[in-house]
Amino acid sequence: MHKITKSLMLFASIALVQLPTSYDVQAAEQKSEKPKRKTQLVGQSVGKKIGKAFELYTADDVQGALTTLLEINAKKDYDKAYLARFIANMYATLGEPQKAIDYLxxxxxxxxxxESDHGDALKLxxxxxxxxxxxxxxxxxYEAWMDFTGKSDGDTWVKISNAQYQLKRLDKMITPADNAIAAYGDKHNKNPYLLKLTSYYERKKYKDAVEVLETAVQLFPTEKAFWTQLGNFxxxxxxxxxxxxxxxxxxxQGFLEKESHLKTLASLYSQNNIPHKAARILEKHINSGEIKRDDQNLFSLANAYHAAQEIDTAAKYFSELAKMTNESKHYAKLGTLLAQDEQFKKAIVALNKALDLGASxxxxxxxxxxEAHFYLGQYKQAYAAVKLAEKDPKTRKSARGWVTYIKDTAQRKGKAI
Known part of the structure; x- marks a missing residue:
């Protein structure tokens, strides 16, 4: 069972005699222009009844304590205010916040x-x-609490910034967040930075967001989210x-754990002409299962190896991709790479599969x-293929040159076509 507030327990434990706490002294020092409030005590009759309620409360009978408090008929203004605060704390402990608010x-x-009681009541x-x-x-x-106590509290400034966010006053989030950072001092807290980041992001002020994150990664170097967010901004x-x-x-540092983050980094490597790094990252995390082994990701992996001029490995992944999708374009790419790698027999199989699947x-x-048949010395098949290529306007010119070359080579080698 949660106990309510320190000042409330002090009140009952010293037989209804209240003394100023160190918090009162601090507040007085911080706002010296404010005259010190005169300490008051509840009346004797009301105090005895409140003492009984407190005994029930300390015995974890919160409902009994509340029932006792609600039966008290206070007459004096101070007694009414003090009683209302005590009742509010009971309702708060019982999880009835709206009733607690009404009594507060x-x-x-x-x-x-x-002073201590009024400040605590405002804060609650x-x-x-x-x-x-x-x-x-x-x-x-919150503003009334700060004005009354003269205290600048980091957690409170965070709540104020968050309240502004909930009210969609995005531009008003920054000052309280900065005040929170100042109030925390060397005891850095990430929440005000997150609030500033949210404000700037939702207002599309990305350069300001970058500045926040550049500071945040220095203050919280192990906070994974700040690193990925900075990269994305x-x-x-x-x-x-x-x-x-x-x-x-x-x-x-091991901070990229999401598939999207890993793929983004691989894409950046490719865009910045470092395809071998893109290939290594994709391969490692596809094989580990952190990146899904689907056609899109395998296509990126195969292309990265191709760009890195690791043709044999690129062909390996295009082969897997072609079998996975049974699409002509992937068989065509596979056949082209195998031919480039002088794996002519395998290239012929892949190229024919692409044609069978209706490649455009x-x-x-x-x-x-x-070309593949020619380099294998299969001049008849080479001639038949090049004659088909001659029918396509896009390859007609180059095909005609090959027709003569294949015929001459076959004739020189004594091969019939």
Whole structure:
């Protein structure tokens, strides 16, 4: 069972005699222009009944304590305010925030509670209003709490910034977030940075967001999200090299865990003419299952190896991709790569499969077939393929040159075509 507030427990434990706490002294020092509030005590009759309620509360009978408090008929304004605050705390403990709010309003409205009690009541009222999404009211009471106590509290400034966000006052989030950062001092807290980031992002002020994140990664170097967000915001500001460098550093620290982050880094490597790194990352994480082994990702992997001039490995992944999809374009690409790698027998199989599946670039594929057959000394098949390529306007000119070359070579070698 949660106990309510320190000042409330102090009240009952010293037989209804309240003394100023160190918090009161601090507030007085911080706002010296404010006259010190006179300490008041509840009346003897009301105090005894409240003491009985407190005994029930300390015995974890919160409902019994509340019932006792609700039966008290206070006459004096101070007694009413103090009783209302105590009842509010009971309702808050029982998980009835709206009733707690109603009684807290009764407690703070006369503005006669002792300093510690009044400050605590204002703070609890604002917190409960935040909980109940009464953000505008919460803002008023956080401000009232700070004015009354003279205290600048980091957690409170964070709540104020968050309330502004909930009210869609995005531009008003920055100042309280900065105040929170100042109030936390050397005890850095990531929440105000997240609030500033949210404000700038939703207002599309990406360069400002970058500045926030550049600070955040220095203060919170192990916070994975800040690294990935910084890399992505660099991309939004079209600073691709810094984006790649940031995500690369995050990757080396083990901070890139999502498939989207890994694929983004691989894509940046490809765009910046470092295809071998793109290929290695995709291959590693496709094989580990962190990147899905689907046609799109295998296509990216195969293309990365092709761009890195690792033809044999590129062909290996295009072969897997072709079998997975049974699409002519992938068999065509596979056949072309195998021919380039002088694996002519395998190239012929792949190229014929592409044609069987209805590939659109028949002229180019038949030219590749003609070359593969020719280099295997299969001049008859080469001649047949090049004659088909001659029918395509796109390859007719080059095919005619090959027709003569194949015929001459076959004749020289004594081969019939």
């Amino acid at each position: 309003k009764q407690a703070v409205e006369p503005d006669i509670l002792n 009222l604002a917190d409960l209003q935040m909980q109940e999404q009464a953000y505008a009211d919460a803002l008023k009471n 660099y991309l939004l500001t079209e600073d691709y090299k810094r984006g790649m460098a940031t995500l690369d550093l995050a990757y080396k 670039n028949k002229g180019r594929l038949n030219m590749s077939l003609a």
